[in-house]
Amino acid sequence: MNLERLGRTAPAVPLLVLGLVCLIFPLLVLLHISLQVRGGYGLGNFIDVFSSGVDRAALGNSLQFALWQAGLCVVLGTPIALALVRLKGRARGVVMSFINVASSFGGPGLAFAFMLLIGTTGVLTTIWSQLFGQAEFPSLGSMIGLNAIMLYVHLPLYLMLSLPSYALLRNEWREAARMSGAGFWRFWRQVGLPTLAPFALGNGLQIFMWSMGAYAIPYVVTTSPASIDLISIEIGRDLESSVFGVERAATLSVILMLLAIAMMWIYRTLQRRGERIL
Amino acid sequence: MSAQTVAPLASTGTTTSNDEADSFLGRWGALILLIGFLGIPLLALLVFSVATAWSGTVLPSGYTAEHWIGALTSSDVLSAVGRSLFLAVAVCVINWILVIPAAYVSVVVEPRIRPWFQALAVVPFALPWIVIAAGMQLTVKEIAPGLFGTVGLLVLTLSGVTFPYLYWAVENSLITNNAKQLSEAARMSGASLPRTLLQVIVPAIRTGVMSGSLLTAASVFGEFPITMTLIGGGYETLPLWTLRMFSGRVPGAGAELAAVSFATFALLFAVSLLITRIDTATKPADPVRPPARIS
Numbered sequence: 001m002n003l004e005r006l007g008r009t010a011p012a013v014p015l016l017v018l019g020l021v022c023l024i025f026p027l028l029v030l031l032h033i034s035l036q037v038r039g040g041y042g043l044g045n046f047i048d049v050f051s052s053g054v055d056r057a058a059l060g061n062s063l064q065f066a067l068w069q070a071g072l073c074v075v076l077g078t079p080i081a082l083a084l085v086r087l088k089g090r091a092r093g094v095v096m097s098f099i100n101v102a103s104s105f106g107g108p109g110l111a112f113a114f115m116l117l118i119g120t121t122g123v124l125t126t127i128w129s130q131l132f133g134q135a136e137f138p139s140l141g142s143m144i145g146l147n148a149i150m151l152y153v154h155l156p157l158y159l160m161l162s163l164p165s166y167a168l169l170r171n172e173w174r175e176a177a178r179m180s181g182a183g184f185w186r187f188w189r190q191v192g193l194p195t196l197a198p199f200a201l202g203n204g205l206q207i208f209m210w211s212m213g214a215y216a217i218p219y220v221v222t223t224s225p226a227s228i229d230l231i232s233i234e235i236g237r238d239l240e241s242s243v244f245g246v247e248r249a250a251t252l253s254v255i256l257m258l259l260a261i262a263m264m265w266i267y268r269t270l271q272r273r274g275e276r277i278l
Numbered sequence: 279m280s281a282q283t284v285a286p287l288a289s290t291g292t293t294t295s296n297d298e299a300d301s302f303l304g305r306w307g308a309l310i311l312l313i314g315f316l317g318i319p320l321l322a323l324l325v326f327s328v329a330t331a332w333s334g335t336v337l338p339s340g341y342t343a344e345h346w347i348g349a350l351t352s353s354d355v356l357s358a359v360g361r362s363l364f365l366a367v368a369v370c371v372i373n374w375i376l377v378i379p380a381a382y383v384s385v386v387v388e389p390r391i392r393p394w395f396q397a398l399a400v401v402p403f404a405l406p407w408i409v410i411a412a413g414m415q416l417t418v419k420e421i422a423p424g425l426f427g428t429v430g431l432l433v434l435t436l437s438g439v440t441f442p443y444l445y446w447a448v449e450n451s452l453i454t455n456n457a458k459q460l461s462e463a464a465r466m467s468g469a470s471l472p473r474t475l476l477q478v479i480v481p482a483i484r485t486g487v488m489s490g491s492l493l494t495a496a497s498v499f500g501e502f503p504i505t506m507t508l509i510g511g512g513y514e515t516l517p518l519w520t521l522r523m524f525s526g527r528v529p530g531a532g533a534e535l536a537a538v539s540f541a542t543f544a545l546l547f548a549v550s551l552l553i554t555r556i557d558t559a560t561k562p563a564d565p566v567r568p569p570a571r572i573s
Contacts, residue, residue: 009388011379011471015441016391018376019398022438026413027405033416080312083305095309097550101543102316104500107517108524109539112532113319116326121334123322130336152319155312213406216502216517220524232408239415239507246416253409264404 027257033250045251055234055252061143062231066211068147070204073158078200080155081162085169096160103156108220114140114149141227149217154207161206165199165274198274202267209263212256231256320543327537345533355538358519365433365505365515366495372437373444373494378487381448382479386458395449399442410439411507432508436498443497444490451486452479489556492549500542516542 037044049055087095117124118137125137138144169192177187215232222233231252238249327345329338349355384392402410414435418426425431457479464474480487502517511518516538523535 005388009383009391012383012388012391012395015376015380015445016394016398018434018438018441019395019401022414022435023398023401023410026410026417027401029417029420030409030413080308083308086305087309093551093554095313097547097554098313098316100550100553101546104496104546105543107500107502107539108520109323109535109542110319112520112524112535112539113323116322116332116536117319123332123336126334126336152316156316209404210406213408215406215408219502219506220521223525232406235408235412236503236507239412240510246419249412250416253412256406256409260404260406260409264400 030250030253030257033246034254036247045247046255049248049251049255054229055231055248058229058231058234059255061228062212065143065146065150065214065228065230066208068143069150069154069211070208072147072151073154073207074200074204076151077155077158077162077203078196081159081166082169084159085163085166099156099159103153103160106150106153106214107216110152111140111149111217111220114145114152118145118148139224139226140221141224143228146218146221146228149221150211150214153214153217154211157210158203158207161203162199165203166196169195195274198270202270202274205263205267205270209260212259320540323536323540323543327533327540329533346537349534349537349541352534354514354519355516355534358514358516361513362499362516365429365436365501366498368433369436369440369498370444370491370494372433373441374487374491376437377441377444377490378448378480379475381445381452382457382461382475385449385452386461395445399445402439403442406503407439407501408503408507410435411504414504415507427509427512429509429513432505432513435504435508436501439504440494440497443493444487447486447490447493448483451483455482457482485556489553492553492556496546496549499546 034045035041035043084092084095116122119125119140120136122137128137140146140149173191174187177191182190213232214230215236218230218233219236222228222230235249235252235256238246238252325338326332327349328341328343330340330342332338380395384395414431415426418431460478460482461474464478469478500517501515502521505513505515505518506521511522514522520535520539523531523538526532
């Protein structure tokens with residue numbers, strides 16, 4: 001690259017620096033800390049994490065929670081996304097805006113709303129026990145409770161990710177299938193689902209990854225000892241108290257990072273496969 | 279359904295068959311379930327915020343506007359809103375200064391640096407923000423402990439994680455508005471680079487800048503993990519205020535929390551309608567734009 005060219009690219013440099021400082025360098029520091037053991041580099045921190053019962057449980061819970069979220073989003077979200085794609089005009093704009101906001105509504109306020117509904121004295125709990133006798137819903141910090149709350153955020157996210165690709169499912173295909181005598185189910189089994197599957201899986205993966213890192217809601221609802229423990233919350237707790245030292249937080253972060261890189265790679269592969277069909 | 283034979287030509291494009299009726303029903307059923315699931319918690323917040331007392335009964339025992347007045351005049355709430363707004367504006371301004379020239383260079387001047395920005399933009403999209411927050415905290419504590427807990431560090435980190443929203447919107451606008459031809463014409467008539475950017479390019483891509491900025495602002499306004507990790511209670515933004523109310527050490531905090539949460543949703547909904555309006559006005563060719571992410 002000659003000097004003049006270098007000069008003309010100069011306006012791009014500040015953003016590159018910001019990206020390196022905020023997004024790349026901190027990750028390298030995490031990697032560096034996680035690999036540090038007494039007297040040099042090694043995998044000691046990772047061995048510690050994988051041999052600790054608490055950490056294995058947190059990792060297991062996070063994986064289970066993320067699988068549930070991804071599965072629920074694919075199963076519930078796919079028909080809803082298909083319904084949304086065919087919605088037209090003003091109604092579509094309003095519904096999309098609503099979904100957009102819901103997807104970013106994950107804070108203590110949302111946790112409080114669910115407490116008003118399914119908490120011990122919540123209105124749904126009350127109605128349920130008036131109809132069917134005494135009942136207690138699973139607590140907000142349990143696997144089921146957490147899944148219910150987080151679906152409020154992740155289902156809209158899944159829909160927003162899905163819509164652009166689902167809109168590519170052309171109406172002419174449906175017409176063509178009907179012209180050649182294929183019914184509703186046959187069309188979906190042989191044309192619709194195979195076309196959408198790579199996208200649905202890819203978007204499910206994205207939800208899986210975001211669930212692994214979910215923070216605000218689990219932070220407020222998993223404070224009681226009966227609640228489940230997630231890896232993201234363990235990282236946050238370590239950073240606040242540093243009882244376990246920074247190595248553990250860094251090691252858990254690196255595990256999430258490696259997982260994210262693997263997921264991204266699979267996501268890209270699936271997207272490419274999906275685009276080839278269309 | 280397989281009994282259905284070839285449909286008569288005249289009926290293609292209309293919705294007369296059984297299949298279509300089924301899918302019509304399924305369509306509205308799916309949408310009603312969705313709106314119900316998303317709407318009911320909001321309704322609960324609204325009812326609780328105007329209730330005198332609501333616990334263990336189906337409907338509240340009485341209604342009052344007291345909590346709304348209390349929340350909207352509370353100095354804690356107002357200063358928390360002020361801090362969140364300040365963060366949102368500061369991050370937007372920094373991102374305008376850094377992202378617009380960079381996107382311009384990568385689209386118009388030197389396309390070879392585009393993959394760099396695209397790779398950088400994937401990071402905050404793929405990686406949990408708590409991991410980025412952890413990295414930033416440990417880095418700063420190691421290298422410059424004096425920076426830890428400062429608003430400056432928070433603004434910088436938030437700019438880093440939200441830059442893709444603006445970058446994608448601007449890059450997209452530059453491409454759809456033929457920025458390359460525009461800037462060549464401007465340079466031919468003797469305009470300098472800053473002048474070309476400010477007087478030709480920015481006006482042409484203003485809708486992209488607007489929608490990218492609104493996404494950035496909405497995302498910063500509700501940000502939790504990075505704010506909590508880098509600065510915590512020392513700088514109480516609106517999400518941190520809701521956290522303090524939720525933990526319940528303040529008596530009667532629930533109703534104010536409900537009022538503020540409901541109001542925030544309503545405000546963001548209005549902003550989002552605005553973004554949709556802007557986006558449909560410009561019809562970007564962008565295939566996938568990731569949604570704002572807060573939790």
